[in-house]
Amino acid sequence: MLKVENLEVAYGGIQALRGITFEVPQGKIVTLIGANGAGKSTTLRSMVGLVKAKSGRISFNGADITNQPTHKTIAAGIATVPEGRRVFANMTVLENLKIGAYLRADTAEIKKDEEWVYELFPRLKERSWQPAGTLSGGEQQMLAVGRALMSRPKMVMMDEPSLGLAPLIVQDIFAMIRKINEMGVTILLVEQNANMALKTADYGYVLETGKITLEGSGQELAMDEDIRAAYLGKRAAKKGLVH
């Protein structure tokens, strides 16, 4: 579905991505893991044209979307759940959902999708009229996901959805990611929490200082000694806590 070939991105002379190639097949969960500053967020941002690619090619369902204006890529079916959730704090929960459907004109269907998101996240329905800024971190994350779903995306990109959330809530978030995937939405997941990400994903890529250094199925990567040492913590590796 999404194909990235030799993508290079530079910010004012600093090379952030040094020619990465990866693929997200339809219906799958693919994760990019890596340390802070490895280029994970840059990768996502370049998919939707928020940063310009220097060279390389990004295609979505066969169409070239490299450096395409953001609104066109979104209309083509890619939605983003940004890092840090970034809900519109001063708008109500319902307004946040409505703005997720900004590019759509099918009012009746939008209404249905609102109900669908509320079914998915009953907590949001209870808080429909509350300003999004008053929600808890976990609820804001759900809202950010719901908002992304409102565009009826074919693929959702999630940037660090577990960031700053309590461990119990992190479990919920990953369960939700699987649930959304089961409904047919392809997912590209960027995470520092490699443990959870690899457990959830079908396939994973390891990004190190702008290069992909390793790839494999979620399970393979989770078992890899180097990855366990580098990203899953030495203790986890020693005790074999990761499966």
Next chain:
Amino acid sequence: MSLETVLQHVLAGISLGGAYALIAIGYTMVYGVLRLINFAHGEIFMIAGYLMIFSMASMPWQIAIPVVLIGTTLLGVFIERFAYSPLRSAPRMSIMISAIGVSYLLQNLATYLFTALPRGYPVIPFLKKVFQIGTISSSLVTFITPVITVVLVILLVQLITHTKIGMAMRAVSKDFETATLMGIQLNSVISATFAIGSFLAGVGSILYFTDRMSVNPFSGALPGLKCFVAAVLGGIGSIPGAMIGGFILGLGETFMVALGFSTFSDAFTFVILVLMLLFKPTGLFGEMEAEKV
């Protein structure tokens, strides 16, 4: 001062305030969306005055008024496209300096084209009709200015809370990048903001100059500054705040004159600015820039 005189001054004050409010909204909206103080806004208001003079020279007022409003709206959008939008990713100070540049450019252009001599503002017959309510008598424009202002503000607030473009404006004003990720096109939202602000400045200009009777290239400078103060007073970014701020300044100024301190009537405005910035920098209705991370 008798009750009648007081009422007469109150009417004059809220009428002046209404015109201020319409201009102040332009400052507050542009600031809300771009965090830019559009220093050229007062000059847009002045150019609207000249547009009216030239339109009325060849057209009846029924046509001249829409022509002026459309022309002013386009001017605002045009200025944004050419002077501000190329600087979208530059430091904020650069846009601010560009705005100051546009302000002087328009002033000097007007001086060059129309000379610095004041030109008589045309009389729009129905606005000048004298009305009498009880013991207060004044021309129609004085009575309807505050009414038009309040109606336009109500419409504008409806637009911002209930329409798609309004929602997009609120989203852009809070978070450029996330708004973009929703598929909102920044440029069209910003153009819409400038269009609305300039349109209101056009309405304000007709009401203000009908009362003042002449326009010169510097007619926009002081009212522009005062309306900026009105926007700060109301809490920059808040539309109802800008309206209240406009009314407060209009009333304050009128009463300073009425009480015999006409020399200080302009100073009054700026004393308010200083006091506001010292004691309540967020203004009467401004939001705190609190961000939960």
